[in-house]
Amino acid sequence: MSLTITDLNKTYPNGVKALHGVSLVLQNGMFGLLGPNGAGKSTLMRTLATLQQPNSDLINLNGIDVLAQPHEVRCRLGYLPQDFGVPQGISASQLLDYIAVVKGVRSRLERDRLVTTLLHQTNLYEVRNRAVSRYSGGMRQRFGIAQALIGQPDLIIADEPTAGLDPEERHRFHNLLCELGEDRIVILSTHIVEDIENLCPHMAVLHEGRLKFTGTPESCREMVAGKIWKRQAGKKEIASIGNAHKLISTLARAGKFEVRVFSDSDLNAGAASAGSTSFGYEPVRASLEDAYFNIIRHTA
């Protein structure tokens, strides 16, 4: 199974250019799409899900032209949107049954078996008769994945699936996604770096509609390995540090700020001539988050 995106562009009627020449090749497995809010992730996901038309591009899912044959793609697609609602008063089993009918599962016996399997798989069996509109955020997301799995899709798109989930629900959701990525393409779109680090062997960084990085999380981290420095700083110092160096992140800790900066050279060099042993910088092991911040803040 492979998904090829070639030179995808999207400009909204109000003139906002959401995607600029995005090209990607995806194979079976989990693929993480990382980017800040407004980066164009949802536009890309909605385009892949055939919910909106791009201005120019070629998208091919295993020989199917996604734009010319949207119905064929939808038959092979499982889509969990960032934001979805459900009709009031309909239970999970009833709603899954309806979506199964919509996705073409005709036999009632087969549907019953499918719905039961999905409810067990997503840990919702105990609450199957409760209205989905009364589910908690985590339960609702698991319901979202359950409906996305109907029809044994080759491509699953999960757009910001863990936003707003508590840590326990997030772990449960991660495990579920991991299982799914074994024999199909699962695209996980998120702005949470940890999600990508935990789940995805391949990733891309999207920023301002442009693809800034494609590769493995390790290769992304390698880009800044040995070049991340940290030091404690007062609030007033942060601006001057930002002017002097490539500021990666600022984290408040016990009334002080831990500042992380990117630099190719030793930031303590020259301290001896200034009459000090160091400027207070110490090298740290680069994280994927450092690499991500460096890409979106300092890569043209």
Add this chain to the structure above:
Amino acid sequence: MYKFARFEFVQRLHQPLFYVFFGLIFMFSLLPLINDNIVIWQSIQHFSRTSPYLIVRHGIMISIGGTLFAGLLAGASLTRELDNRFANLLYAAPIVPWRYVLGRFFGAFLVSLLMLSSVILAIVLAAIVREGSFPPVAALAVLFFAYLLPNVFIVSAVVFSITSLSRRSAVAPVASIALLLLFLQPVVDLKWPYR
């Protein structure tokens, strides 16, 4: 198409609004028939409750008011899924658009028809209570097939179309009220035989 109609039908039956409208129309139909002191528009105290003329006339009167409810119930069938964001899930599924739209419309239309059929239930109940006999089936059939069914169909279709094209649920009540006013005008001009 059937699957969408069925889902719409079941979904509407889960809504309290259906039962509120059903109850209101039933009470508005029943009360003037069993109590002569309650008058809607004109007194019907001199009529037998099994009179075919009364049955059809009373049914028409109530159904005209009921068009408002029918429009409200059926109008926002499609836009409701945009409002509650269920469309985000559904529109990525392999559905055939015309089947989906027609299915949703017929589901909503049937629910509106069922709601307005409470008029017939009220007429039957009033006839049994007041006259001790079942009203003539032919009169009920005329009321249902010649008036209720086409009225509900027209109102549902017009309000559903306008609301769906505008993609705004708020349009449904406006369109329903406009249709109600259009329906009321000829009634105001009617001269009933007993006046």
